[in-house]
Amino acid sequence: MNDDELDQLFARARQVRPETSRAEFAFETRLMAKLRAEQRNSLGLWGWRLAPWFAAGVVTLGLFSWGAVAEFASPMPDSMADWILVQMLVVS
């Protein structure tokens, strides 16, 4: 096959154009529905992705508040207690 024959074949084939009007019918409606669904899915997906971080945050916060409460409830540090005892002995 030479170039001219190929050009003629293409020239004839070019006369045929895709006819897509039926496929295009209400396409934007279907597309917008898919876009909305994808946005919902991506929000849900982000929720799942963030869940471990949220759980870790809750645990950290719990530990922190437990530590703070424990420290608040505990008697004064030993060094301070010793110091007060020494002062009382000196005074007496």
Next chain:
Amino acid sequence: MTPPGDDADEDALVRAAQRGDGDAFAALVRRHKSRVFAIAARFARGVHELEDLAQDIFIRVFQKLDGFRGDAPFEHWVSRLAVRRCYDHLRRTKFTRDEAPLEAVEFAVRDESVEREAEARSAHEVVSRAMAELPADMRLVLTLLELEDRSVREVASLTGWSEVNVKTRGSRARARLKEILEAQRDE
């Protein structure tokens, strides 16, 4: 503020869509869907694949809309995304001769005489079956240059390849297609 309607100017629709206005984006889709379908139909193997491909293209348009700065006309920007998405589709999909896209997607013939129409359809079928055996880049470049009758500059702009690259790929693709057609003729 009321959403811009279908008759609003393109820049206003694009700006509104960039702000997240769904109605404006739907109006843009209505405006440009024929162009996108015409490109995608050349590479889809059936109406379902055509619908999926067109949806993929417009979802990509939606995702990249913020990056559109208006340096080129919006329709050109959309066509570029469509061509690149179709190229990705070609690279991912293994076509065989029996899966040439003409069976399931409807094609219309410009020439109305019965004899010329039959000739055109036959030529289109021969070309489509032979092109189904080409690698993705060759298929893309021949479709755009020979079937869509676009210039080398247009193809370069749509694909992102240099003009020299388009010419080189085009001539290699023609040579390969001739071999395939000769082999098919001998079968």
